[in-house]
Amino acid sequence: MDLRYTDQEQAFRADLRAWLAATLPSVAPEPHRNDWRARRAWDTGWQRMLFDAGYAGINWPKEYGGRGATPTEHLIFLEETERMRAPYVGMNFVGLLHAGPTLVVEASPEQKSHHLPGILKGEHVWCQGFSEPNAGSDLASLQCRAIRDGDDYVITGQKIWTSFAHIADYCEMLVRTDTEVPKHRGITWLILPMNLKGMDIRPLRTMEGSTEFCEVFFDEVRVPVANRVGDENDGWRVAMVTLSFERGTAFVSEMLQSMELVRDLADLAKKVTRHQSTAWEDTGLRRDIAHLSGELDALWSLTKRNISQAQRTGFVGVGGNVFKLAYSDLRQQLGDLSLRLLDRASLSLDDIDEWPTGKHVHGRIHALSIGIAAGTSQVQRNIVAERTLGLPKDR
Amino acid sequence: MDFWRTEDQEALQDGIRSFCEGRFPIESLQLIESSGGRLDRTAWKDLAGMGVFSLRHDGFSITDSVLVFEELGRALIPGPLTATYLAATHLTSALSGADTGEMIVGLCEIAEPVTMIEHLVDLDRLLILGPNTISLVDPKSVPTQVVSRPLDPLTPVHVALATNGGEIIASGDLVRKWRREGAVITAAMQVGASFAAIDLAVEYAKGREQFGRPIGAFQAVKHMAADMLVKAEVARAATYAAAVNLDGNGDDNLDRSVSIAKMLAGDAALFCGKTGIQIHGGMGFTWEVNAQRYWKRAVVLDTHYGNSEMHADALADSM
Ligand SMILES: Cc1cc2nc3c(=O)[nH]c(=O)nc-3n(C[C@H](O)[C@H](O)[C@H](O)COP(=O)(O)OP(=O)(O)OC[C@H]3O[C@@H](n4cnc5c(N)ncnc54)[C@H](O)[C@@H]3O)c2cc1C
Numbered sequence: 001m002d003l004r005y006t007d008q009e010q011a012f013r014a015d016l017r018a019w020l021a022a023t024l025p026s027v028a029p030e031p032h033r034n035d036w037r038a039r040r041a042w043d044t045g046w047q048r049m050l051f052d053a054g055y056a057g058i059n060w061p062k063e064y065g066g067r068g069a070t071p072t073e074h075l076i077f078l079e080e081t082e083r084m085r086a087p088y089v090g091m092n093f094v095g096l097l098h099a100g101p102t103l104v105v106e107a108s109p110e111q112k113s114h115h116l117p118g119i120l121k122g123e124h125v126w127c128q129g130f131s132e133p134n135a136g137s138d139l140a141s142l143q144c145r146a147i148r149d150g151d152d153y154v155i156t157g158q159k160i161w162t163s164f165a166h167i168a169d170y171c172e173m174l175v176r177t178d179t180e181v182p183k184h185r186g187i188t189w190l191i192l193p194m195n196l197k198g199m200d201i202r203p204l205r206t207m208e209g210s211t212e213f214c215e216v217f218f219d220e221v222r223v224p225v226a227n228r229v230g231d232e233n234d235g236w237r238v239a240m241v242t243l244s245f246e247r248g249t250a251f252v253s254e255m256l257q258s259m260e261l262v263r264d265l266a267d268l269a270k271k272v273t274r275h276q277s278t279a280w281e282d283t284g285l286r287r288d289i290a291h292l293s294g295e296l297d298a299l300w301s302l303t304k305r306n307i308s309q310a311q312r313t314g315f316v317g318v319g320g321n322v323f324k325l326a327y328s329d330l331r332q333q334l335g336d337l338s339l340r341l342l343d344r345a346s347l348s349l350d351d352i353d354e355w356p357t358g359k360h361v362h363g364r365i366h367a368l369s370i371g372i373a374a375g376t377s378q379v380q381r382n383i384v385a386e387r388t389l390g391l392p393k394d395r
Numbered sequence: 396m397d398f399w400r401t402e403d404q405e406a407l408q409d410g411i412r413s414f415c416e417g418r419f420p421i422e423s424l425q426l427i428e429s430s431g432g433r434l435d436r437t438a439w440k441d442l443a444g445m446g447v448f449s450l451r452h453d454g455f456s457i458t459d460s461v462l463v464f465e466e467l468g469r470a471l472i473p474g475p476l477t478a479t480y481l482a483a484t485h486l487t488s489a490l491s492g493a494d495t496g497e498m499i500v501g502l503c504e505i506a507e508p509v510t511m512i513e514h515l516v517d518l519d520r521l522l523i524l525g526p527n528t529i530s531l532v533d534p535k536s537v538p539t540q541v542v543s544r545p546l547d548p549l550t551p552v553h554v555a556l557a558t559n560g561g562e563i564i565a566s567g568d569l570v571r572k573w574r575r576e577g578a579v580i581t582a583a584m585q586v587g588a589s590f591a592a593i594d595l596a597v598e599y600a601k602g603r604e605q606f607g608r609p610i611g612a613f614q615a616v617k618h619m620a621a622d623m624l625v626k627a628e629v630a631r632a633a634t635y636a637a638a639v640n641l642d643g644n645g646d647d648n649l650d651r652s653v654s655i656a657k658m659l660a661g662d663a664a665l666f667c668g669k670t671g672i673q674i675h676g677g678m679g680f681t682w683e684v685n686a687q688r689y690w691k692r693a694v695v696l697d698t699h700y701g702n703s704e705m706h707a708d709a710l711a712d713s714m
Contacts, residue, residue: 136676138605161677205682207672207691209544273507275708284704336665344504344511344698347552349544352509361546368672368690369680376676378615394614 003304005072012069013076019053020084027087033362034210040125040167043090047122056120057096059249064104064112065120071307074249082256089253091164095119095126097250099172102189106230106238111191115170127168129159129192129216130239136161137379139174140183140236144218146175146190148232152222153177153190155198158215161373165201165214168194178233189235191227198222208349208365249307250374251327255299258331261363262293264356265338272341279341292334299327318388321380328371335364398635400462407455408462414445415470421591421685424471424549432551434474434499434517442467443496447476448483452494457576461583461638465631468584469591471685471692473549475514477580477699478502478522481573489531489564490520501534502577503555504700510555513695515539523558527570530561547691575641575653578700582634582660585696589627589663592671592689596620599675610674619674623667630656630663651713654706661703664693 005013027046031038050056059074060066069077082088089096100119103112118124135142144157155175165171171192178186194201198221203211230238266289269279279285306319338360339346351358371377385391400408418441427433446453447467450460460480467476478501483494492498501518503510505525512521512534521534539553565573597620600611610616637656639645645652668690672679679686697703 131677134604136605137610138607141606207680207682207687209548209682271508282708284707332669339694340697340702340704342508343702344506345509346694347511347513347546347550347698348542348554349546350542352542352554355508368669368687371673372676372680376673378613378619381615 005076009070009072009076012073013080016055016077016080017084019055020080020086023049023053024084024086030087036167036211040091042087043092044122044125046087046090047092047096047120051121056122057100057116060100060104060116060120064116071249071311075252075303075307078249078252079256082253091125091167092119092122094128094164094168094172095124095170098128099126099170102172102238102241103229105241106189108229110226111229115191118169124169125164125167126170126172127162127164127194129162129165129171129173131161132158133160137376139239140187142174142176142187144173144175145179146177146188146223148177148225149222151225153188153225153228155192155218155221155223158217160204160215161213162216163213165194165216166203166211170194171216174235174239177235181233184236186233187235187239188232189229189238190223191229192223193227196221196223207368208362249303251323252303255296255303255327258327258334258363259293259296259300261334261338261360262289262296265289265334265341265360266293268356268360269341285337285341288333288337292330292337295326295330299323299330302326318384321384321388324375325377325380325384328367328377331363331367331370335367339364398639404459404462407459408466411445411447411463411466412469415466415472418442419470419472421470424473424685424688425683427473428548432473432514432545432549434514436496436499439474439499440496442472442476443494448480448496449494450480451484452487456638456642457579458635458638458642458644461579461634464580464583465587465590465634468587468692468696471549471588471591471688473514475499475501475518476584477577480580481577482520482522484576485569485573486564492519502529503558505558506698510558511542511552511698512537512539512555513550513552515553516551522564523561524570524573525558527566528563529565529570529573531564532561536560547688547695549688549692550695574700575649578653578657578706579634579637579641581696581699582630582637582656585660585664585693586627586631586634588689588692588696589623589630589660589667592664592667592686593620593623593627595685595689596623596671596674599678603676616674619670623670626659626663626666630659633659648713651710654701654709654713657701658703658706658710661693661697661706664696665690665703668693 031042057066058069058077062068103115130139132142132144146153146155171194173190173192175188175190176186177188198219200217202215204213204215205211269285272279274282302319302323306316310316342357342360345352345355345357346361349361386393447463479493482490482500490500493500498519499517500520501514502522502524503512515534518534521532523530523532538556542552545552600616601609603610634656637652640647640649640652671686671689675684675686678684
């Protein structure tokens with residue numbers, strides 16, 4: 001085991017740094033969180049810059065327009081872009097990290113040549129239409145129905161929690177194509193253009209008041225059979241391919257942002273007065289911040305282990321679930337701690353004068369969703385207990 | 396020793412609960428939010444009509460008040476309830492009208508890093524709580540800056556740019572008494588909000604099905620709900636004990652029992668708030684569902700009369 005980067009990896013980092021240093025000054029400032037049009041333009045504009053410089057689809061195979069970088073190089077890429085405050089993957093997340101990689105493995109040559117370049121160049125934004133009102137943790141029970149009619153599937157039903165559905169061009173979608181067989185065997189994976197007749201996209205408000213996810217209603221929406229990826233009724237397997245991409249590097253940028261939040265919190269503590277001195281003199285607070293800071297470094301090490309495992313075997317094992325569980329808890333603790341330090345200042349979602357409080361309050365609220373989205377912590381614990389520890393199932 | 400509600404207390408608490416359910420149905424909160432969290436003066440007078448602000452002059456104890464405020468916390472009723480109650484109790488002649496609901500009295504504590512005033516535009520009088528004094532000011536005269544997006548839309552806030560001036564109307568013992576009672580009344584509201592979050596989550600866990608059964612059938616969900624109850628019941632015991640001690644019917648150290656109540660009730664409300672969200676899954680993260688409102692209120696109430704950690708510090712100092 002060796003934590004040092006190879007010469008080749010260091011050269012990759014140096015080139016990337018030089019490019020970022022030369023490029024970032026020309027990137028416009030980040031638009032407001034809820035200005036969706038501006039955010040789309042910003043996210044996709046950045047993707048185009050990455051594409052032109054040969055950094056798009058960093059982990060995608062070369063033959064499909066990616067860079068074919070190793071998982072370690074991917075990690076370096078995420079680390080450097082985050083440290084230098086380059087734009088985050090943002091709305092390109094589903095395209096670059098879920099739908100795209102799934103298409104690379106499962107799609108037909110025509111589908112690949114039609115869709116992959118659009119994702120890499122930032123021309124197409126994708127969303128994920130998996131969850132339904134009655135199919136969350138129990139995703140396989142999904143009921144959104146697709147009935148074959150000649151060369152089309154006719155879709156009727158509903159999706160929910162579809163992040164960025166109101167801005168996306170395409171959706172990776174799971175539909176029910178057979179109701180007679182066990183639930184996992186009657187699901188099909190489709191490429192859904194977001195502008196079809198019969199679709200009604202209604203933004204949902206999050207607890208913060210923003211509209212990043214939507215409900216999507218389908219009333220006899222016709223999707224060509226040619227948009228199917230994999231075989232009819234084989235969609236669960238295809239979806240599992242997608243989900244397996246969700247636990248490798250997906251949280252790296254987030255985690256680096258958390259490291260910065262912890263450092264900021266320590267800085268803030270040095271400025272806030274408590275008991276005639278600064279909050280930083282408070283041993284309890286220092287200790288809590290130190291715990292979080294140390295645990296984040298450990299999660300960084302865990303990420304390197306996961307990535308190394310993926311590099312050797314192609315898969316991330318239990319480390320992926322361990323990461324998500326530990327990270328979800330850590331963010332809740334960090335959030336609670338930051339609100340207690342801010343005390344009355346936490347009553348505002350925006351910064352107050354020179355106090356950079358907005359990101360801590362926003363981060364606190366975001367933390368409430370991490371243990372829910374992409375598999376709740378309870379379900380993750382079941383997976384660890386049953387699949388890794390071999391404990392009997394309770395159902 | 397008989398540390399259980401009397402029949403009269405039970406009737407008092409039940410009466411307030413049904414009043415709140417009728418007059419402040421939880422569904423009406425979204426409407427208040429869309430009005431920018433403005434207070435409804437008629438509703439405020441109805442609260443006064445129920446005797447909420449004048450409890451102490453009407454012969455009720457601090458313990459009785461805690462039972463009443465537990466219900467106000469459960470219903471997430473917005474507004475400076477504690478401040479108006481304490482003003483009616485202790486500054487009766489200077490702030491006459493607080494007891495009848497004619498006068499809405501707010502209070503802000505001078506704090507670090509910023510001093511925030513809640514519900515400023517609806518206040519008739521503002522009290523500024525300093526370390527050893529309470530000053531009375533005209534809310535319109537305080538230089539402030541509005542917070543455009545408050546964390547809790549039911550609690551609109553302004554940043555106070557200066558808190559000097561005003562007329563000192565309380566100091567010494569009264570301020571100490573005020574802080575203790577304020578902390579315990581707030582703890583009662585935190586306990587109420589905790590139990591409301593539990594009720595909502597439990598109801599959801601009974602109805603929501605995944606994998607062909609109610610999610611409440613999964614031990615992971617049961618345990619979350621049970622943990623919420625444990626925290627809330629412990630906090631309730633501490634809060635009632637503090638109130639009974641303040642009424643002179645107990646021998647515990649007053650400051651200590653008040654700090655224990657505020658510390659545990661603050662922790663319980665935040666815990667029940669976030670765990671309630673978790674039990675709701677994605678639904679818990681939406682605006683529509685009330686789970687998040689309990690958490691937001693828990694954040695607000697934790698900052699009143701010293702947050703949980705400040706009370707832990709005070710406890711440690713006393714040991
Ligand atoms: C911010 C955010 C963004 C999202 N974006 C998307 C998206 O873009 N596309 C998409 O398809 N989906 C998306 N989701 C949906 C997400 O995947 C689901 O919310 C998640 O899978 C949980 O499903 P649910 O909300 O139906 O909760 P439920 O499954 O109803 O869970 C409710 C509670 O029951 C518990 N529970 C359920 N089953 C079990 C069990 N077997 N054992 C123990 N406990 C159990 C859960 O842990 C939870 O506490 C998003 C969610 C959030 C919060």
